Amino acid sequence: MIDDGPDPPPRPWSRLRSTSVFSSPWFDVRNDAAVRPDGSTGRYDHVVSSGSVTVVALAEDGRVAVTRQWIYTHGETQWRLPAGRIDSADSNPRAAAARELREETGISATSWRHLGTVNCADSFTNHRDHAFLATELDQGAARLEPGEADLRVYLLPFEEALSLVTDGLMPHAGSSFALLMVRALGVG
Structure with missing residues (x-):
C-alpha cells in the first residue's frame, strides 16, 4: 500500500566520532561510530572525496x-x-x-x-x-x-x-x- 500522506520528519544519523583509516590526495577512508535512526549504534565505513x-x-x-x-x-x-x-x-x-x-x-x-x-x-x-x-x-x-x-x-x-x-x-x-x-x- 502506498501512503500519500506527508512523510514524518526523518530522524537523522548522529556521528559520535570519525577516524581516518587512510588518506591520500584524492580521498579519505573514514570509520565512523554512529547512532542510527532507530537509536542503535554501529560502525559506518565510507570514502570522503572532494567530488x-x-x-x-x-x-x-x-x-x-x-x-x-x-x-x-x-x-x-x-x-x-x-x-x-x-x-x-x-x-x-x-x-x-x-x-x-x-x-x-x-x-x-x-x-x-x-x-x-x-x-x-x-x-x-x-x-x-x-x-x-x-x-x-x-x-x-x-x-x-x-x-x-x-x-x-x-x-x-x-x-x-x-x-x-x-x-x-x-x-x-x-x-x-x-x-x-x-x-x-x-x-x-
Whole structure:
C-alpha cells in the first residue's frame, strides 16, 4: 500500500566520532561510530572525496567532445565526456569543469550552464559529480597529465554520443547523466 500522506520528519544519523583509516590526495577512508535512526549504534565505513565534474562541450555544429581512455579502476578502455576531480585550488565546481575541459581537450568555453549534480555510490561515498554544459567553444592545446597519455578526444554528433549511453557503451555515471540532461532540457 502506498501512503500519500506527508512523510514524518526523518530522524537523522548522529556521528559520535570519525577516524581516518587512510588518506591520500584524492580521498579519505573514514570509520565512523554512529547512532542510527532507530537509536542503535554501529560502525559506518565510507570514502570522503572532494567530488568531480563532467562537461558536455557542445560545439555550434552539434558535435560533442568525447574522450576514450583506459580507466584503471575498471580495467578497460571507456568512452566518457571530459571529466575529473575538483582540486583544492579550484574555487568551485564550475572552475574545476573549465580546468578539466582545457586540460583534457584544449577546449575553452564562454558560456556555461550547470546541468545538475548526481550522487555516486551513496552507501559507499559522499562523492558527487557536478555536470555542466559548455558552449561557445574555442579550441586550444590539451595539457594531459602523465596518467592521461592514452586519452583521445573525438568530436561526435550529439546523437552518436547519446547512443553511446543508450547502447551501454558509456558507463561513466556523470557522462550518462550529463548527456541525458542535455537531451531532457532540449538543448542538444
